[in-house]
Amino acid sequence: MAANTDSLVRSPLLWGPNRLPVPYAAAWSAETAAVRGALTIRPDGTGLAYREETPRDRDRHGVLWARLIEAPGEGRPNYRALHSYRQRHVMFHRLCQVCGGPASRTAEGWLFLVQPPPPAERLANWSEGALSTKPPVCEPCATLALRYCPHLKDPVFVRSRKPRVWGAFGGFFTPADGGRRLVPAPDDGYLPYGHPSANWFLASQLVIELTRCTLTR
Numbered sequence: 001m002a003a004n005t006d007s008l009v010r011s012p013l014l015w016g017p018n019r020l021p022v023p024y025a026a027a028w029s030a031e032t033a034a035v036r037g038a039l040t041i042r043p044d045g046t047g048l049a050y051r052e053e054t055p056r057d058r059d060r061h062g063v064l065w066a067r068l069i070e071a072p073g074e075g076r077p078n079y080r081a082l083h084s085y086r087q088r089h090v091m092f093h094r095l096c097q098v099c100g101g102p103a104s105r106t107a108e109g110w111l112f113l114v115q116p117p118p119p120a121e122r123l124a125n126w127s128e129g130a131l132s133t134k135p136p137v138c139e140p141c142a143t144l145a146l147r148y149c150p151h152l153k154d155p156v157f158v159r160s161r162k163p164r165v166w167g168a169f170g171g172f173f174t175p176a177d178g179g180r181r182l183v184p185a186p187d188d189g190y191l192p193y194g195h196p197s198a199n200w201f202l203a204s205q206l207v208i209e210l211t212r213c214t215l216t217r
């Protein structure tokens with residue numbers, strides 16, 4: 001195997017009587033939302049804000065992020081949900097979502113474990129330009145994930161030479177009652193950075209676009 005950064009892998013937290021590994025980016029039940037009551041409208045009425053906002057509440061594109069309590073290891077792990085801060089951190093720095101160490105990178109790019117579209121909708125080059133909220137992985141953790149993650153159905157390994165920060169996943173809010181109330185959209189969705197309505201969006205996951213892809217294994 002080509003020399004890469006997998007030797008720097010760290011051990012994930014273990015949980016329960018079977019000592020199951022818990023991904024670094026997974027959310028724990030004690031890590032609840034801390035948004036209620038804090039979310040408001042900017043004094044000039046142009047978008048969302050927090051009452052006591054800190055620089056950490058926005059990303060470099062000025063998009064507001066959902067606040068979550070940070071308490072990894074407390075309560076039960078939710079293997080299907082990623083903590084917004086840790087997801088953004090590992091995605092942005094291309095770290096492994098399971099151990100938090102460097103993700104695997106070879107000449108074909110960084111390694112991602114991707115859920116492909118259903119076979120009937122799957123084009124030959126479906127992975128090219130695919131949007132994903134799932135951060136990359138290192139080689140040992142990719143093997144671990146296949147063994148321990150029952151919700152991964154038919155996952156595919158994709159290497160992307162240029163995973164590009166595309167936008168955010170989250171929800172839009174609409175001001176109501178003359179700006180006294182905020183109404184959340186019924187469904188969450190994807191926001192490309194630079195979107196004109198970004199001021200009314202509360203992000204919960206960073207989205208990347210996988211480009212220059214190679215399917216592996």
Ligand SMILES: [Zn+2]
Pocket residue numbers: 009010096097098099100101137138139140141142
């Ligand atoms: Zn790892």
